[in-house]
Amino acid sequence: MDRRQLLVLCGVSALTGAVLWVYKGVAILVSGNQPDHAFQVAPFFFGVAAVTLLYAVIGGIERPRWLLVTFAWLAVTAGAIAAVSHFAGQEDDFGDLGYLVNFLSILVLLFMISGDIRRKKLLPRWSFIPSLLAWELVLLIPVGAVLEGINERLLEIPLVVAASGWMMLGIAALSRSEHPSHGGAPRP
Numbered sequence: 001m002d003r004r005q006l007l008v009l010c011g012v013s014a015l016t017g018a019v020l021w022v023y024k025g026v027a028i029l030v031s032g033n034q035p036d037h038a039f040q041v042a043p044f045f046f047g048v049a050a051v052t053l054l055y056a057v058i059g060g061i062e063r064p065r066w067l068l069v070t071f072a073w074l075a076v077t078a079g080a081i082a083a084v085s086h087f088a089g090q091e092d093d094f095g096d097l098g099y100l101v102n103f104l105s106i107l108v109l110l111f112m113i114s115g116d117i118r119r120k121k122l123l124p125r126w127s128f129i130p131s132l133l134a135w136e137l138v139l140l141i142p143v144g145a146v147l148e149g150i151n152e153r154l155l156e157i158p159l160v161v162a163a164s165g166w167m168m169l170g171i172a173a174l175s176r177s178e179h180p181s182h183g184g185a186p187r188p
Helices: 003-031 038-057 065-087 091-119 129-150 152-177
Strands: none
Touching: 003 038, 003 152, 038 065, 038 091, 038 152, 065 091, 091 129, 129 152
């Protein structure tokens, strides 16, 4: 895949996961009912977004690539395991661990490649988004805990805010994929 195709896949995956989380969060905030499968499937899409973002920027990275690739593929694999275990009814056995490994892998990867994304101008006007998303994910954990203590439904607010970070990443990747000077052939 060339850089343009990687950015398209990154953008579509990030937006898909974000829409699933927004759908889940809004549904719970409004009705108190959790929609089926939305939360459980989204981490896989976030993992795909992370791995494709890495491969779009990986050329010329100085630090060990094997480490970055390991975190990227851990994110995708753990997200897939979590989703499959949910559908297989084994979520308590494997799903929770899958969500945790997916989340931590994405978080570490975003922190590790944010500087490279800025340096290589992969997302020129949007280069702050991967780092913003990583910090947002970290900071929303304690906010979610406080809000959940007030009312369990309020836990969805940080989830929707995190989804907005994924949406920004998706839009940035898709808008950058439109520029043929970064890896694709000119569009007709």
